[in-house]
Amino acid sequence: MKMKRAGHFWALDLAGAALFCIGISGGVSALVASPGGSRTWLWIACLAAGGACRAGAIWLVNRFAMPAAQDHANLWRSAVMRRLLGARLPAPLTAGASAALAIDHVQAIEEHGARFQPARISATFGPLIALGIIALASWVSALILLATLLPFVVGMIFAGTSARRASERQLEALAALSGLFVDRVRHLPLIRHFGAERRIAQQVETATRDVAERTVAVLRAAFLSSAVLEFFSAIAVALVAIYCGFSLLKLLPFRAPESLTLARAFFALAMAPEVYLPMRRLAAAYHEKQMGEAAETALAAYGPGAAPLAVPQPKSGAAPQQAPRAGFDGLVVETLALAWPGRAIGPVSLRLGAAGMVALSGPTGSGKTSTLAAIAGQIEALDGRIATASGHPLDPAAIAWAAQRPLLLPGTLRRNLALAAPDADDAAILAVAERVGLGPLLARRRGLDLAIDHRGSGLSGGERRRIGLARAILSARPLLLCDEPTADLDAQSARQVTQVLRDLARDHALVVATHDAAVIAVADAEIAL
């Protein structure tokens, strides 16, 4: 992966560190050789070059890691969005939850790639390269550092596992707390209505303090792993300093294994912290690692590697108008049951000919929209059968959907009406627009060239609803699923839309989810959820 390659620039950082240490050790031993004498500019140049290399290294790492991480994250993003917006889902998702998956989780994957991956490369090779460089100056120092590195790794494994568990618990507690806080903030009007402000405030306060106390207890363990890191890096510096000092004093209790000069000893000492620096970098990116991995787990079912889409995409080039109409001879739904954790809908059974209208009724939240979505093959059903009257599987290209809040894309009214039938000509579009009652809008504004922004500014709720209906009719699909076609409309518009539906039912099969008694009254049958 390319973000790992960006991590290779950390080698430049080590080269810079080595140059810097050469500058320091050379400069100091030059002073010893000729006290008060001229300082060679060579050593100062080494210091400057070392600093520049290190600054350059971090810039290069960040410069290349982020675009690479974004490329990787964008693969996830488009795969996740394709699924969330266009494929069959195991359970319905709110738009907010969908955005959390497609945007926030993908961002966590990006951060993981940009911060953690390069740090991981540096932590894998960095300590060994640093040891190799130190060995060139003093192999005993390198051995001492290696010896402190081993218990450090073991310590990290122990402290690391317990810290990981601890910090996972902490994340859960914090998530639960912010969940409670968000829930209570959202329901403030309700809380105020029942005069429960003080009590709920007290409850929030207690919960917050509770979590704070629990978190501190958890952090004790979590910080242990960084303490292990600190301890060994400090001990490593101390041991190298003492070994080199005693070696220079020729006071070692054993025969000197190597002959050290001040420059070599000083270099080993100054480089010693570099052995541990890559791992510190890794520890600093631990949060990104955790969030990134959590995100990949959450997205596993939607990501690039997941199983192929379950819903065949109906969009095909070759004359889609005729084929589905020929195959569709009515709709049969038998004991359709939907279930996901905490929710169960159905069983629902209905039967509909090639023309006619069935009303699905029930209060808000009773599962009308989910049932429609299951008929359209957009969410998975637990049980039941959905087929055409002659028993064939339902072709997704036979199904049109008229939404409660239709999709609007920036562009002309023409583009929006013909979204599901890009080849339709103006005459056909105008005829359908008239049929659903968009005539006054077309006359008032600039006809089909009327510019529409993504908010649908200037369109009333009724006009939007009619655009969705016109789009569904233009798609020339024989089965029309309508979601709350008259909700939030003024009485007159609701009457007109109901009239349009009745009219459509003469040559289309309509399943209408509604709780409007007037719509239910004109349907051929009512299925109550």
Next chain:
Amino acid sequence: MKTSPLTPSATIPSPLELARPTGAAARALRWGRLAAMAAALAGLLLLGISGWFLTGAAIAGAGGLLAVQAFNYLIPSAAIRLLAILRTVARYSERLLSHKAALGAMAQLRARLFRVLAAQDSRTAPNLSAGEASARLIGDIAALEDLIVRQATRPGSVAAALAGVALAAFAGIVPALLLALLFLGFVPLIGTLSRRWTQAPAREAAEALGDLRSRYVDMAQARAEIAAYGLVEEILAELAPLVERLDRARAALFRAEAAVAGVQLLYGALAAILVLATATRGPALVALAILAATAAIEGLAAITRTAFRQASVDAGLRRLEALLALPEPPQEAPAATRAPATLELATLTLQPGDRLALTGPSGSGKTIVLETLAGLRAHPLAMRVAGEPLAACAAATLQAQFALAAQDAPLLAGTIADNLRLARPAVAEPAMHAALRVACLETRIAGLARGLDTPLGEDGAPLSGGERKRLALARALLAERPWLLLDEPTEGLDAATERELVARLDVYLRETGKGLVLVSHRAHPLTLASRALGVETLVTL
């Protein structure tokens, strides 16, 4: 003096001040600062003394046996080991204590923020019920917490800088002065560079993210159409420029972060060069000074990180500030009218205990009338409560008079009992069961394994839509207000249950003498009411 809406007046403390720890948290912060200083000093001295020891040892070693014997190696070598341990302990304590202080302080801030928000009047308060607004609030609070954790490390940076200058003085006055100048310049330099390099991309990234999110949410809401018509590729193309803009801004921000860190590295090299070029004392002391100077610059990393993040959190801080600046209402609210009040709706006068049905086609504003009476929204309506125009009524009066069972039946995340208790503190279980019985929900709840203690999920699961409505109805009954406001109470019920519910409500209203304002598009519940009023006489939409 001119004050812009963004600069809070002097009397309103900023969130940072409000989050200042007190009590035990303040003690933790003080010790945390001490530990940060100790850790910074120990780290600096560890490197400095090691360098000095090495150089001294080399000179002594070259000077022969006498010089070696004269060289006191015991104290420095012991000091080095001691410092290594001290640094570890101090760093651990610093981390723990600063988090303890920050968590304690943030608990106080959250509680206070909630109290301020809860004490507002729903009719005028900022609306935080949308997911976006509350999620942003959480993000802002998290950013503030991060700032507070970092606060504790600042004294450590300062201590490292001072110690660096002091140790440089061993190598000569000139290097010490130069180093002092470098340190003095550091904070303004890093602050300025961070602002210049990160502010624009940080703002751009935040805006791009907001735009992408709101466009994506539009698309997610239209998912059924997108999937049915196979429009996904078109939608992805629609979103692509927004994603590109976000990616560009975030890449720029990431580069800026590297640039700021790079400046700090160059700064460290400059410090070492200045000390080496200008030191006048012996080589051992120069070694001490160089290592101390570079370590001190590294110790300033905490300041760099804070400066870098500042640009991203400023906007969040201002939003929190605006919420905290909401007036906290006086402890003693204006006296509420608690005795059952008469209602005047246009020309119609209702005495306590009267039962009214509001009629009108869907979308004509019946729900608006109920919500306005309940004090949930401000809408100009020709209504009076206890002789007072509705707009002039204290929120407490409306709370004391009305109990609403709303159409969408909002429920708190918590147990069934939690939701019932919302209406009346310390309500006993028999009272809960009685209210559930009126709402025809008693057997359903009794059938749940955990009964009243059943936790409700985000959408009120395991209760169905109709059951959630009846739970909200039971809650409104428990509030025991003189007037009951019911919005479509039987929607979604089968005819038999509807009859039972209406019958039980009728008995309840008769026995308690409560008044009723009812909205229903179904015929049977309307038999509860003795009078009817067309909503068009009240509302002009």
